[in-house]
Amino acid sequence: MSRRRAAQEPRWVRWSLTAIGLVFLFAFLGLPLAAVFVEALAQGWSAYVAALAEPEARAAVGLSIGIALAALPLNILFGVAAAWAVAKFDFRGKSLLVTLIDLPFAVSPVVAGLIFILLFGVNGVFGAWLTAHEIKVIFAVPGMVLATLFITFPFVARELIPLMQSQGKDEEEAAISLGASGWQMFWRVTLPNIKWGLLYGVILANARALGEFGAVSVVSGHIRGETNTLPLHVEILYNEYNQVGAFAAASVLALLALLTLVAKTVVEWRMQKEMAMLNAELPPEKTA
């Protein structure tokens, strides 16, 4: 009913709504994206390539990708564990746990960074111990991985919880009753069921990890070629009046974002296809 009504709106309404949508898309996404590449290439290809070939720029790209890769397995581990606990079990404090999972979304990234300074900085809770054992967390790569992890933590869990909830526990229970061990059940039943949702969550988390500025900026120390990620590198070059360098680095970020978008679309497409296949198989089973 409602679908037919939507299609029956006067033509001019449909067209103008579509036009407004497209204009917004162009003005707020298309133009800035184009501007990044125009500015990056303002002094020609050779200046662009030279800006990216700088050791500091290459180190920044490497560090950004490295941090994202380091955060990845931990994100998968914690995300799956949290979603599993929330979706498949009932326990006291469950709603509190769900709220806590969302905390990083609610907290400003800068505050998140400051939390780590308060914990691991020399004057922080663990500061004296860390200094005594000569372990560097803050202003070094481990602290940056921690900050990124904090910021990206909710993505995987958020993606998996509704999926796991909708799938219910039937298949797992069947596996157990047929004599599967806990691990066997996880690897053969749960994981195949959630793999696309998991991948989707990982892609989103990855995109956020690569682009994260606030939290990482606070714990980085901005040592060039060592603890400067790509977004931090963009900021410092811009402040140094190195317009081409800044936008060249920004264009790498934009390209990474576009790649993420492609990956995301592919995963979505595969997910839909699989769902359609499942649905095609399922009806006879359900009626039986």
Add this chain to the structure above:
Amino acid sequence: MSRFNQFLSGLLLATAATLAQAEVSLLNVSYDVARDVYKDYNPLFQKFWKAKTGEEVTLKQSHGGSTKQVRAVADGLEADVVTMNQANDVEFLAEKGLVAKDWNRKFPNNASPYTSAMVFIVRKGNPKSIRDWGDLAKDGVQVILPHPKNTGNGRNSYLSAWAWALKQPGGSDQGAQAFVGRLLKNAPLFAAGGRDATTTFMQRRIGDVLLTFECEAELIAREFGKGEFEVVYPSLTLQTEFPVALVDKVVDKKGTRKLAQAYLDYLWSPEGQENAARNYLRPRSAELLKKYAAQFPAVKTFTVDDVFGGPAKAFATHFKDGGSFDQIYVSK
């Protein structure tokens, strides 16, 4: 699972690598446009040190907003030396016990190896004929400067204007405060920082005059072209200092005191001074100043110590909560 193990060993390696860096390396934590100076200076020093001791030394740089940078040092960023653009920032580290209390006596010239001056940048042809501080308070002139309360750049402009008004015939603190008040009324906005102010003036083309460091004018020319603006030297302006200091706590822990001391001392060597001049910072050496006279027109300057009794006092009188800036702004 093996993937997870791989990751764990990777993380351990990364940590170990961070630990192993404690060899002969020096971290210089600096403000955000210091890169050019030290990018050229570091190879000079490396050569000098190699010739003197045979030791190869790795020099690392950290750049950012200066106040944020010293805060990071106080929170454990292991800087051997800090090279800043505001005495207040080094003072902050001295209060925290990281830097000697008398840091500004540990090196010549108030521990500032080079200086700059606050200047005016006006549009090509100087259409509003802005020549001196007095012109900035006139009706119909728009002045662009970073926030005077919380940026070094803005504070320096504020103090320059104040001192100029104070030195006029019959000048008094009250008169100066009224003058600065009139000048600030001509500011359509306060930029967040030096770079932000430049973008506002050059790119968004807001305002008739931009207040900034002499050395910054060169950076602006690099991005926007020399023909786009003119530099105006007022009759009296602030000589801004770029204080350097050893971070005692770090060099003693890392055993890099000798190296760090040499690194800063060398800034006063002929090579170090000439490098500053090449990067548009006024060298302390009178000889080099003469050699680069075309680049550094003679300008009458004062220091914060001369007029305001030192940076700490200037800060307390003018920029602390309830200071002269707040009084002007409340009454505005």
